Amino acid sequence: MLSTQNVRQILIKTNGESLRKVRSLGPEKTIEFITRKGLKGRGGAGNLTGNKWLEVRTQPGGSEKYFVVNCDEGEPGTFKDRFILENNPETLIEGIEIACFAIGCRKAFVYVRGEYAALAREFRKKLDAAPRSVPIEVVVGAGAYVCGEQTALLNSIEGRRGTPRLKPPFPATYGLWGKPTVVNNVETVANAALAFRDDWRGDLYLFSVSGNVRKPGVYERALGTRLGELVRDCEPSETPKAVFFGAAGGCLKYDAALALEPAAVAAKGAAVGGGVMLGSCTLIIVGESRSIPVVCSSIARFFAHESCGNCAPCREITALLAKRLECSVGASGAAGGFDAKFNEFVAESSALLNTASLCGLGQCATASLSAALKQFPSEFESPAKSQSKTKSKTKIKKQKQADSRS
Ligand SMILES: Cc1cc2nc3c(=O)[nH]c(=O)nc-3n(C[C@H](O)[C@H](O)[C@H](O)COP(=O)(O)O)c2cc1C
Ligand code: SF4
Numbered sequence: 001m002l003s004t005q006n007v008r009q010i011l012i013k014t015n016g017e018s019l020r021k022v023r024s025l026g027p028e029k030t031i032e033f034i035t036r037k038g039l040k041g042r043g044g045a046g047n048l049t050g051n052k053w054l055e056v057r058t059q060p061g062g063s064e065k066y067f068v069v070n071c072d073e074g075e076p077g078t079f080k081d082r083f084i085l086e087n088n089p090e091t092l093i094e095g096i097e098i099a100c101f102a103i104g105c106r107k108a109f110v111y112v113r114g115e116y117a118a119l120a121r122e123f124r125k126k127l128d129a130a131p132r133s134v135p136i137e138v139v140v141g142a143g144a145y146v147c148g149e150q151t152a153l154l155n156s157i158e159g160r161r162g163t164p165r166l167k168p169p170f171p172a173t174y175g176l177w178g179k180p181t182v183v184n185n186v187e188t189v190a191n192a193a194l195a196f197r198d199d200w201r202g203d204l205y206l207f208s209v210s211g212n213v214r215k216p217g218v219y220e221r222a223l224g225t226r227l228g229e230l231v232r233d234c235e236p237s238e239t240p241k242a243v244f245f246g247a248a249g250g251c252l253k254y255d256a257a258l259a260l261e262p263a264a265v266a267a268k269g270a271a272v273g274g275g276v277m278l279g280s281c282t283l284i285i286v287g288e289s290r291s292i293p294v295v296c297s298s299i300a301r302f303f304a305h306e307s308c309g310n311c312a313p314c315r316e317i318t319a320l321l322a323k324r325l326e327c328s329v330g331a332s333g334a335a336g337g338f339d340a341k342f343n344e345f346v347a348e349s350s351a352l353l354n355t356a357s358l359c360g361l362g363q364c365a366t367a368s369l370s371a372a373l374k375q376f377p378s379e380f381e382s383p384a385k386s387q388s389k390t391k392s393k394t395k396i397k398k399q400k401q402a403d404s405r406s
Pocket of ligand 1: 040041042043044045046047070071072073074075145146147148149150151183184185186188189359360361
């Protein structure tokens with residue numbers, strides 16, 4: 001079990017009080033309240049939850065609407081949803097009840113990643129023990145990262161192959177079995193219950209922190225907290241060099257002053273070519289002794305493995321990149337064999353993936369590598385190139401010394 005010592009708000013049990021308030025407010029006012037409170041999705045995109053609920057509430061279709069909780073959590077380095085499922089399933093269940101009441105859903109599903117099967121069993125027990133007014137079904141996935149993408153997840157629940165659907169139509173109009181559906185992240189749903197407390201703070205987010213730190217874990221912090229402050233609390237095991245925002249969110253050179261807030265991270269990322277995002281607040285801290293190309297190589301392997309293969313560019317390019325990086329990174333972690341054409345190849349691949357990928361997996365597959373190439377170019381240089389650079393530097397130095405003597 002992950003330590004609970006760095007977290008407070010998300011552990012609060014709402015004990016049915018929020019649901020009682022919601023029942024007295026009625027569905028429309030409940031959605032208005034959630035919108036006014038500014039609750040935003042915690043699954044990565046940060047959409048206003050109230051807007052998503054309202055769109056489905058106002059769809060025709062009577063009570064044939066569904067609510068789905070996304071607990072696929074396949075992003076490397078992300079474990080905050082597991083933390084909620086383990087430590088506060090009661091408040092999550094209350095959030096589901098509130099959402100179903102407000103949107104007008106006849107049934108809810110909780111989609112749990114295959115690797116959390118034991119946790120799903122425990123959660124089912126909690127569901128059986130909790131008083132409920134809507135049926136809530138737990139579906140366990142088969143361990144595919146792409147099933148976190150909401151339409152792939154819906155296919156998987158329907159018993160189809162878990163691959164993303166063409167959009168539009170979006171789930172709000174054509175979701176589970178073609179009916180209007182809301183998909184929300186676990187942390188979003190737990191907060192929907194907590195938002196009805198007077199002391200709720202909408203700026204508190206869960207950060208999953210791992211990498212070269214002595215205290216990896218889930219940390220609840222306000223958006224805007226400085227990276228250095230959070231990393232200090234996690235006790236870095238060596239001087240930090242970079243932070244990777246999961247596998248899909250790109251990376252930035254370590255800057256203690258960086259504000260952990262979506263716009264600030266994106267702005268800093270824009271300065272290095274874009275594609276960097278705070279996403280679901282996953283921070284993988286990379287220390288100075290670690291090789292950036294090795295980290296990028298393992299990320300590329302992940303994407304090649306997880307591509308569902310439906311789009312040719314995603315299927316082929318992720319495999320090519322993984323192979324290219326694997327061949328170029330020595331067993332010692334030293335980069336070698338990256339020729340000048342490599343940067344060009346990555347730039348062209350990114351452009352193609354961005355335009356020709358059906359889902360976010362393909363679109364984000366090169367985010368970390370592209371950002372790393374811009375910020376850590378010397379780590380990708382072939383030994384021959386870096387040797388010749390050192391040689392010419394030494395030559396210049398010797399010449400300067402000779403000049404100063406003459
Ligand atoms: C490849 C891929 C994987 C995703 N994985 C997850 C996930 O594990 N959990 C999650 O909540 N959202 C994931 N998302 C985002 C979902 O599609 C969706 O936007 C989210 O569940 C909406 O919830 P929210 O509005 O509460 O943030 C993923 C998206 C993509 C493209
Ligand atoms: S972009 Fe990749 S993961 Fe997404 S649908 Fe296409 S092949 Fe599948």
